[in-house]
Amino acid sequence: MKTLVNVARFHLVDRVTYAALPWGVLAFTFVVNLVIAAIVPTQNGYYTGAVSSFYFILLAAGSISLTRGLPFGMMLGVSRRSYYLGTSLLVVLLCAGYSLALAMLEGLERTTAGWGNQVHFFRVSWLLAGPWYETWLTSFVLLVCFWLYGMWCGLVYRRWSLPGLTVFFIAQGLTVLIAVIAVWLSHSWSDVGTFFSSPTALVLTGILAAAAAVFGVGGYTTLRRTTV
């Protein structure tokens, strides 16, 4: 356990990537959106979805978080398993904290009636629009999902370089394609539509959690084959 905590601390030495960058970008896009909302008049409130920038920054951070420090970690006698688990510990802790902050900001946005100007920056219709604890949970799972996916991409790149990463993306495209064809052949488009429109965002959160688990296991399996 001590090793895992040390690995997590090791990552946190780089505060720019893990704290300054995501929050800096978020603050910047927030201000930009406030200004635009002030200039451009809207009818039914201003929905931006720009909070997604935060998620994509973490995806990018994830793609380098594991591979960049791996040679140094292994120099210091850390096994791949400990390195992955320690990094995952950091992912879970940071995402828990960050998603809580996002949920709080969403709450603040609500109480201030959209920052006094009907701006819905942190609120995303349907997905991040429930009670604060639901927003927290969904946001948390989504962040972990993005991070672990980025981490897996980074590992695939490290292990098999660009050709490997290309194959990796093509394989994902094929998976989606096969799913679409399966739905089309079984004439079940309406079922799919019902599935995604009727349930609460919590069901989607569950699906995302399963995806995060797949990304985590995939990343770990890739790392086990990686040499430095």
Added chain:
Amino acid sequence: MIPTIAATALGRRYRDQVALDNISLALEPGTVTGLLGRNGAGKTTLMRIITGQEFPTTGDIRVFGEKPAENDAVLRRMIFVREEQSYPDLRVEAAIRVASWFYPNWDDQLATQLLADFSIPRRRRIKKLSRGMRSAVGIVIGLAARAELTLFDEPYAGLDPVARQVFYDRLLGEIAEFPRTVLLSTHLVDEVADLLEHIVMLDQGRVVLDAPADDIRGKAVTVKGQASVVDEFVAGRAVWHRQRLGGRAAVTVPGPFDDLAQARARAMHLSLEPLSLQQLLVHASGISEQEKVSA
């Protein structure tokens, strides 16, 4: 006693290239071993397998009696400083701090002292350091960690002779104060010759020499003197190398030479010069020059 490192019929193959071929060796605890060999001989591959960074294709590797790959209990007892070790984008002091968390015997004072010895600016980012200084950072971490098994793979790329001497002195002092097993790969054989207690030499993935350094040192001599007298003296010995200039000859032959033989050489007005470790290794790898006969 369990050897610190034990390899049995170890092999590593990359597609059609054999990096390690049937390596078997055992390194005793508390010894300083030199891992020598030409470029591409398999030194780095062997060290990477020992530290679990790479996986063997065949055979078995044990460190402290256990398989090292993904074995935290074994891995945390060692440190492996590689040639051109890659670091994340950190300041020197941050890298030192991070390393200190992983080693219970870490010596902070020593790290500070070594940074000063090598004149490394603590606040500078590692990637902004010169090549030699970056190498020195690896040496500082490798020594201050005081890990039971310390591996250095050509740790001094770009280091000037003065800094290299600092490294040798510090390494000697450290081992005396805090004994540990050291495996050091290097091309600068004669520089480290006095440090080494044991020599393992690889050539094209095979072990061609595995012996205590003391056994090797007196292993061969170059006999110099009048050609006919030299020939008389070395009669019956395997000749490794022969050089002739006019009436004089220099012939390299394997030892040993007892007191009697040495007295005989003096009486015959011949000089006996022991081969340096480096010259011996050149012979061992079979690249000795062909017999040169002039005149």
